[in-house]
Amino acid sequence: MADVRTITAAELVERHRGLLRGNGTELALVDAREPTEFTQRHLLYAANLPPSHVGLEVAARIPRLGTPVVVCDDGGGQAAAVALELTVLGYTDTAVLDGGIDAWAAAGGELYSGINVPSKLFGELVEEHFGTPHVTASELAGWLADGRDLVVVDSRTRREFNRMSIPTGRSCPGGELVRRVGDLIDDGTTVVVNCAGRTRSIMGAQSLRSAGLPNAVYALKDGTMGWELAGLELEHGRDELAPEPSEAGRAQAAVAAQAVAERCGVRTIDRSQLDGWLADDGRTTYFMDVRTPEEFAAGHLPGATGAPGGQLVQATDEYLATRGARVVLADGDGIGATMTASWLVQMGWDACVLEPGWLDDAQLVESAADETAAAIRSRQPPLPYDPADAEVARAAMEAYLVWEVALPDQYARDDLVEFRFC
Template sequence: MADVRAVTAAELMERHRGLLRRDGTELALVDAREPTEFTRRHLLYAANLPLSHVGLEVAARIGRPGTSVVVCDDGGGEAAAAALELTVLGYTDTAVLDGGIDAWAAAGGELYSGINVPSKLFGELVEGHFGTPHVTAEELSGWLVDGRDLVVVDSRTRREFNRMSIPTGRSCPGGELVRRVHELVDDGTTVVVNCAGRTRSIMGAQSLRSAGLERVVALKDGTMGWELAGLQLEHGCDELVPEPGVGGRQQALAAAGAVAERCGVRTIDRDQLGVWLAESDRTTYFMDVRTPGDYAAGHLAGALCAPGGQLVQATDEYLVTRGARVVLADHDGIGATMSASWLIQMGWDAWVLEPDWLDEPGLVTGSNDDAEAARRSRQPPLPYDPEDAEVARAAMQAYLDWEVALPDQYARDDLVEFRFCS
């Protein structure tokens, strides 16, 4: 520890307050413990970067070596070791939290359990703020039996959808919803958005409602709620909501434009992006929010694959440096605008790259599957189908109860603030 600079909990709290004031500072808060320890209790904005993964992941997650980094643990020594490794890797402003997360709690700071907590908390607050309507599993089952005019869209990744899905459901990852759904509906159609649990259902449904579709509801508690209601999921499905035609795309462009105006989403051109990426004193994350397949077919050099709905629902995985800029790219600006609108409400300085780059020469092909695999390897699985059905049901209910309770912690935490668009 003698070779590593330390910051006190009080000092770290003051830096958090500076970020809330948007005073131009940046901070990457890293928890160097293994995922199982991290999920039990951690600081809200801490990104889990285990000591064992630092060398593999830090360049992608904290790209600017001059970033101010504070590393924490719970007294096991991982923070000091990780901070030393970061210093060796060229990170010039690295410190550890003196006394670890226990010192933070002793100073009055909140500790949270679970994964992707900032985004899940935000989703719960979105439901409360906008009054996003929902349908229960039992009600939806009745609608399906009655032949009601509805479409069920699953806002998770295609991989998750393939594993388990709601009957009649079609895959439409969250960042694609506004682009693709308009063409599926007429004036009498109800759109039901589901995920595994709660927040991607809420965020997907509210994205569509914010984009002007009124007959949209979230499936309460997602596939977990379906199973807890004693209903059967389907497995191995792979039906994808198709690309929109000209009419659907025009509707989506108009809807995204209205959202951009309400939420203050701004665009930049390639020249400005180049200037920002070259800056040594400010971090700019550059994310391609299209589907992994579109990204692999051709993307701009330096862009990381971060499908829009997953980015918004896992900001602590993709956007480690708070106070950084975020530039989002896609091929028509629709998904990028919707994702940026949510990031702005979460406190991020988010921008959209003007979508005129797809025909440029020199696009990079291939995926970042290795990075995505590393990200998933650190995440404890959601409580899906263990061998003991009763254990599975208890785990799913506990997970849902935990998520619903997050706003209670938010109400006690004076270091967190979200600002909703009208």
């Protein structure tokens, strides 16, 4: 430990407060423990990065070697090991939290359980702030049985949709909702957005409402978990994807996204400004391609990371480890990028959109979908889906939903968190 610089909990609090004041600083907070330990209790903005994954993930998650990094654990020695490895890799401003997460708690700091907590907390606060309407599983089942004019759109990934889905639902990942939903509905059609639990249902439904969709829009309360808990049957193996928008649908979505951009202060930058930011070794810039994984693989700009818009908002701690960084989002027409950026801005990120028109660029490169985030997710404890014992599954889903709904109570005690709704 003698070779590793330390920082006290009080000093870390001041670092956090500096970020809230917008003083131009950055901070990457890393929790070096294994995922099962991390999910039990951790600091809110900590990125989970155990020693065995530093070499694979750190370049994407903390791309600038001069980023101030604070590493923590619970006294098991992992923080010192990760800090030393970061130093060997060339990171120049690395410290270990003295006393670890217990010292943070002793100083009055909040410790959170679960995964993707910043985003899940934000989703609960979005519902509270905007009054996002919801429909229960039993109510939706009744609407379907009555033949109500409605469309169910599933805002998860296509893989999750294929695994289990609400009857009649269509896959429409969250970042695609504003672009695609217009061609699925008529004037009187009710729109229901679902996910596995709560966050992506709420964020998807509120995205459509914030974009000015005149139809009735609801989040399915508790998603597929709520459907199962209500004793209803899910479907499996389906792959119905909401189609690409028509020319008229895309035009309407572009107008809606522009209105959101003006309301939330989402800026658009050109390629020269992006190139300048990426070359700036004094501040971190994340460059994210928020299209679908298939579109990203078919051709993207050099230096971009594949981060589908709905997943980026759902899992900011996986993609964006450095608080205070710039985030530039790109897609083909700017619609999904703008909607995603609007949520990141409200979460406190300095997010903007790369101007459209780059899809014909000769520099586009083909590749497999980004593997870093997939590797991160592969080592996360899974959400409580379908274990063999039905009673265990039910208890796990109920406990998960109770945990998620309770997150705002911790937020009310935490003076190091700030969101800005627009």
